[in-house]
Amino acid sequence: MNYMIKRLIVFLILCNQLQGVTLFTTLAETTANATYWLVRSNVRYAHQFTAGGAGTVTSVNHMLSSSQKYPSQTKIVLYADSNNTVSTNLGELTYSSIDGSNIATYTGSVSIPSAGTYWFEVRPTAAIANHYYAATSSANATGSTSGWVIKRTKVASGSDSSSWSYFDGAAYPYPQFALLGSSGGGPQTVTSLAAAVDLTSSIYLTNSGTTLDLSGATLTATGQSVIEDLTGLDGSLDAISKAAITTLKLGGNSFTTIPANIFTTFPHLTTLELQGNTYLTTLNTNSFNGLSLTTLRLDGCTGLTTLPANAFNGLSVSGTLNMNGNTSFTTLASGCFTGLTLTGSLRLDGNTSLITIPVNTFNGLTIGGNLQLSGNTAMTTIAANTFNGLTIQGTIEINNNSNLVSLHADAFDGATVGGTLQLNGNTNLTHIPEKIMTRFFGATTVSGDIRLDSTGLTSLETGAFFAATVSNDLRVDSNPSLTTLPTTAFQNASIGNDLRIDSVAITKIPNLTFKDTVVGNDLRLDNNTALTKIEPRAFQDITVTGNINLEGTTALTKLPFCAFDIGVVTGMIQLNDSGLVNALPASATKTKLTNGVTQTEIQQILRKNPKMTQPVSMAEYAQVVKAKKKSLGLHSAAR
DSSP, X not given: OHHHHHXXXXXXXXXXXXXXXXXXXXXXXXXXXXXXXXXXXXXXXXXXXXXXXXXXXXXXXXXXXXSSOOXXXXXXXXXXXXXXXEEEEEEEEEEEEEOTTSEEEEEEEEEEOSSEEEEEEEEEOSTTOEEEEOEEOOOOOTTOOTTOEEEEEEEEEEOTTOOOEEEESSOXXXXXXXXXXXXXXXXXXXXXXXXXXXXXXXXXEETTTTEEEOOTTOSOHHHHHHSTTSGGGSSOOTTSOGGGOOEEEOTTSOOOEEOTTTTTTOTTOOEEEOTTOTTOOEEOTTTXXXXXXXXXXXXXXXXXXXXXXXXXXXXXXXXXXXXXOOTTOOEEOTTTTTTOEESSEEEOTTOTTOOOOOTTTTTTOEESSOEEOTXXXXXXXXXXXXXXXXXXXXXXXXXXXXXXXXXXXXXXXXOEESSOEEOTTOTTOOOOOHHHHHHHXXXXXXXXXXXXXXXXXXXXXXXXXXXXEESSOEEOOSOTTOOOOOTTSSTTOEESSOEEOOSSOOOEEOTTTTTTOEESSOEEOTTOTTOOEEOTTTTTTOEESSOEEOTTOTTOOOBOTTTTTTOXXXXXXXXXXXXXXXXXXXXXXXXXXXXXXXXXXXXXXXXXXTTOOSOEEHHHHIIIIIXXXXXXXXXXXXX
C-alpha cells in the first residue's frame, strides 16, 4: 500500500511539473452566477487579464457550471490587446479532460511576450456546443504570480466572424480559470520601446507605416516603468523605419519627463501626440528641439505644474500647440515660449489652476492664429505688460474666466494684435478700461465678432464702438448689470450681421444712440425688461437690413413719433409682448390717444402684439406715425 501511495505522489508531482507553475488563477474565488456566461456556436466572449511578465502557458484549468456543458467542443484562445480591444491571436489550447469538480483542462503552448494586457476566450468548436461556465465576483486572483491580475471592467462579445463588440464600465463577474506554465524567470526587464512592444506588428504601424501608435495601454506596465523618461525612443527603434514615421502617438501613457532632443530620431515627424500622460511632471529645455510639426498635443497632462523657460526652444508648429486642460498647471515661466515658431494657434485654455500670467510671458513670440486663454477659472487678474512683445495675427480669446475681476489698461502694451479681443463670459469682470476699448473696438476693423456678452459689465465707455467695422456680430447682450448706453457708443458703426444689446438692464435708449449705424441683419433690443424710454431720434439715420426687435420690453409703453426718423429698416419693427400693448384702449369711450391717433391706426402699427398677427413694418410706421407726426402712447381722459 505504501508503495502505491508513493507511486501516486510521484505521478502527481510529475503532472504538476508538466503543467508548470500557476501564473494566474481565479479558481479560489467566490462563485457568482453559475450560468452567467453561455458559449454556443454563434456566441463568444473574451475577458481581459494582466500578465506580470513574459511567460509560456502550457495548460488552462477552467471551472464549468453544473448546467448543460460540452467542454470537449470548446478550446481556449489567448489574444494580445490593442487599446483595450481584442488583437492578435497568440495561440490556442485544446480540450484534454474534466474532473469530478467540473474543472476542465486544456493543454498546448502559448507564449506571452511581455507584461501587459491580454484576452482569454472559451471558443466553441462545434455547431452544437452549449457550454456554461462559472463566474466569480471577486477581483483578487488569489494565488497568482506577482503582477498577474484580472481586469473586470471590459468584456468583448462576438460571433464566429470575430467581429467583437465591447461592453465596459461595470465590474463584470469573471470566469473561474487558471493559467499554468513557465514565467520566464519573473517579470520582464524592458530597456527600450523595441523590447516593450512588437513594433513590426500592424496594430502599432498604420497608414502604410507612417503612423506609429503607442497610445493608451500599448506600453506594458513594466515597459513604462523602465522607459518612463522616453529614453527608449533614442536609437532603439531599429525594427521600424523611423524616417517613414510622420505621426507618433504616445498619449495616455505614464511618462514622467521628456528629455532634450528625444524626438530627433524621427526626421519627418509632423504630428506628435503626448496628451493624457497624467504622470508627466517635467518638460525640459530643448524637449522638442529640431521638430517642425503641424500639431503638438500636450493637453490633459494633469500632473504638469510648470512650463519652464525654453521648453519649446527649436520647435516650429504650423497648426495648433495644445496646452489646454492641464488642471494642475500653475506657472508659466518667463521665456517659456522663447525659441518657438508658431504660425498656427496656441491653446492655454481650461488650465483651472493657472492663477496669473506673468509679465512678458509672450515676449518674442509670434502667433499666426489665435491665442486661447479661456476657461482658466482660477485666474483673477491680467496685469500690465502681460502681452508685451507678442505678435499675433488672430484673436486673443479670454472668455469664461469666472473669477477674472481685473483687466489692466496696459495689459496689451507692446503687443501687436492683428485680430480682435474676446472677453465674453467673464461674469465678474465689471469694467473694461477705455484704453483697451479704444484700441480693440472703437474705430477699428474686426474680421469676425466682437463679443462682450455674458459678463459683469455695468457700463460701456463713451464711444466704445464708434465707427467700428465688424464683419459679423457685435454682442454686448446678456449682461445683467449693464444699465446705461452712452450716446455715442454705436454711432457710425457698421455691423455685418447682428447687433445684440438684448437681455441687459438698460432703462433708456438715448437720443442719437444709433445715428448713422449700419446693421447687416437684426438689431436686437428684446427682453430688456427695465427699458422704459426711447428718446426722440434714438434711431435717426439708422440702416437695418433685417428687423429691429423690441419684443419683451414689458416696461416700454410709449414710442416717440420721430424715434426712427429718416431711418431705413428693410424688415419689421417687432413690438410683440412689449408694454406698448397698453396703447390699445380697453374702451374708446373712456380713453383717447395722444394727438388723436385712432385705434385702427394703432392696430396697423402694433401687429403681432397680443391679439395681433404680424409685426409692424417700417412702411406702416412711417405712414401712420412719421407722416402724421403723432406720437404713439396712452393718454387717459374723460369723455
